[in-house]
Amino acid sequence: xxxxxxxxxxxxxxxxxxxxxxxxxxxxxxxxxxxxxxxxxxxxxxxxxxxxxxxxxxxxxxxxxxxxxxxxxxxxxxxxxxxxxxxxxxxxxxxxxxxxxxxxxxxxxxxxxxxxxxxxxxxxxxxxxxxxxxxxxxxxxxxxxxxxxxxxxxxxxxxxxxxxxxxxxxxxxxxxxxxxxxxxxxxxxxxxxxxxxxxxxxxxxxxxxxxxxxxxxxxxxxxxxxxxxxxxxxxxxxxxxxxxxxxxxxxxxxxxxxxxxxxxxxxxxx
Numbered sequence: 001x002x003x004x005x006x007x008x009x010x011x012x013x014x015x016x017x018x019x020x021x022x023x024x025x026x027x028x029x030x031x032x033x034x035x036x037x038x039x040x041x042x043x044x045x046x047x048x049x050x051x052x053x054x055x056x057x058x059x060x061x062x063x064x065x066x067x068x069x070x071x072x073x074x075x076x077x078x079x080x081x082x083x084x085x086x087x088x089x090x091x092x093x094x095x096x097x098x099x100x101x102x103x104x105x106x107x108x109x110x111x112x113x114x115x116x117x118x119x120x121x122x123x124x125x126x127x128x129x130x131x132x133x134x135x136x137x138x139x140x141x142x143x144x145x146x147x148x149x150x151x152x153x154x155x156x157x158x159x160x161x162x163x164x165x166x167x168x169x170x171x172x173x174x175x176x177x178x179x180x181x182x183x184x185x186x187x188x189x190x191x192x193x194x195x196x197x198x199x200x201x202x203x204x205x206x207x208x209x210x211x212x213x214x215x216x217x218x219x220x221x222x223x224x225x226x227x228x229x230x231x232x233x234x235x236x237x238x239x240x241x242x243x244x245x246x247x248x249x250x251x252x253x254x255x256x257x258x259x260x261x262x263x264x265x266x267x268x269x270x
Contacts, residue, residue, distance in 0.1 A: 001003045017024075017115055022131070025171060030062060030064075031062050031063055031071050031263070031266055031267050032267055033090075033104070033267075033269070034103035034104050035063070035064075035065065035101055035102055035103050035104070036059065036064045036065070036102060036103075036104045036105075036106055036128070036266055036269070037064065037065035037066070037067070037094075037097030037098065037100065037101075037102020037103075037104070037105050037106070037110065038059055038064055038065070038066050038067070038097070038106045038107070038108050039067045039090060039093045039094060039097065039103075039105070039106075039107050039233075040052050040055065040056055040059070040066060040067070040068040040108045040109075041058035041068075041107070041108065041109040041110065041113030041114075041116055041117065042068075042070075042071060042074060042111075042113055042146070043073075043110045043111025043112050043113055043136070044073050044076060044111060044112040044136070044137060044174050044178075045073070045074065045075050045078055045174055046074055046110075046111070047070055047071065047074055047075050048068040048069065051110055051111075051252050051255055052068065052108075052110050052113075052255045053258065054255065054256040055108070055110075055133075055256060055258075055259055055262065056068050056254040058259045058262075058263065059262075059263075060267075062246055062263055064266070065097055065100045065101065065102045067093040067096055067097055067197060069093060071086070071089075071113065071116070072085070072086045072089065073086075073112050073113075073116075073137075073191075073246075078172075078181060078183075079181050079183035079188060079191065080183065080187070081187065082186060082187050082197075083116075083119055083190045083191060083192075083196070083198050084190070084197060086116060086119075087116075087119065087120055087123055087124070090107070090116070090120055091097065091124075094107075094127070101254035104128040104129075105126075105127050105128055106127070106128055106129045106130065106131065106266065106268060106269070107121070107127060107129075107130045107131070108130070108131040108133065108262070109130075109131070109132055109133065109135065110133045110254065110255045111133075111134055111135065111136040111137070111251065112137040112197060113133075114132035114133055114134065114135025114136065115135055115136065115137040115138075115198055115200065116194075117130045117131070117132050117135070118130065118132055118135065118200060118203045118207065119197060119198060119203050121203070121207045121208045121211055121213070122204075122205075122206035122207055122208075123192075123206075124201070124204040125208050125211075125213050126176065126206070127208065127211050128211065128212065128269050128270075129211055129212035129213065129214065129265070129266075130135050130211060130212070130213050130214070131213075131214040131215075131216070131262055131265065132213070132214070132215045132216070133216045133217055133254050133255045133258055133262075134216065134217060134220070134251050134254035134255075135200075135215065135221075136221070136230065136251070137191070137198065137230060138189065138199075138200060138229070138232075139192045139193060139194050139198050139199050140194050140195075140199045140200060140201055140228060140253050141226075141228050142228065144173060144192070144194075145194050147171065147173070148170070148171045148172075148173070148192060149169045150171075151170040151188070151192075152188075152192050152194075154168070154170075154185075155170060155185040155186075155189040155192070155194075156185075156189055157170075157177060157189045158185035159185050159186055159196075163185060164184060164185050164186035164189075165184050165185075165186060166184060166185055167181070167182060167183060167184050167185075168182070168185065169181070169182050170182075170183065170188045175182075185201025200232050201212055201231070201232070201235070203258055204232065204233075204235050204236065204239075207239065209240070209241070210241075211241065212241045212242075212243070212269060213236065213239060213241060213242040213243065214242075214243050214245070214261070214262065214265045215236045215242060215244050215245070216244075216245045216246070216247060216254060216258045216261060216262075217233070217235075217245075217247075217254075218246065218247055218249045218250060218251060218253070218257075219246075219248065219249075219250070220250055220251040221251070222246060235247070242244070243265060245258070245261050247261070
């Protein structure tokens, strides 16, 4: 059976790390210190087997306890929870990690999963660290508000009329062409309101000051024309416990390319 280049590269990265050759030159074997448990979250419309699978394999090889479920924004589930209800679902996965023996909990999210990780850090305390890998889904982006404004306003009108639980088709966005989202007005508005619970600026402002943050961007995210993202990056760089890195990888490849960075960062968590 032939393995694809991505699988071969992931195995090479893991082996280099375990031999002490990965970035940070860790010793062979599990990561140092109390055992780490990670909740790994995929991006919009994705699954744990797409985009983050190489990272999951690397974490397990390093002795990390991993929970990698299909999240409320994933394929076949997309938008079946509000932001707040998604946070409650994440609480359950954190509890499972602790029950499995993890002593330090880390939340890792790719793309929209990175958005959810930052939202969680704004609402919860006691998590050791958060890794946002090519974080995306930015309702504060003026382009999102311009293109989806009518649907966002329609969702708000349904909520105001007491029809927040009513379902309809609403405009959605992703790296690739995305079909309309068929969900409730309350759920859609929760994720897409410019000043709602998924907006990065407010969540970064309320980020747990005792938690560590690793934020990794690729060139798809660092385009200088994305002024809204530039502002977010400047906020991250000013945070006392944050580490900002860039990798030469397209959006979907950032989690795998960032494996050495993630392992190095995890190995240095207090």
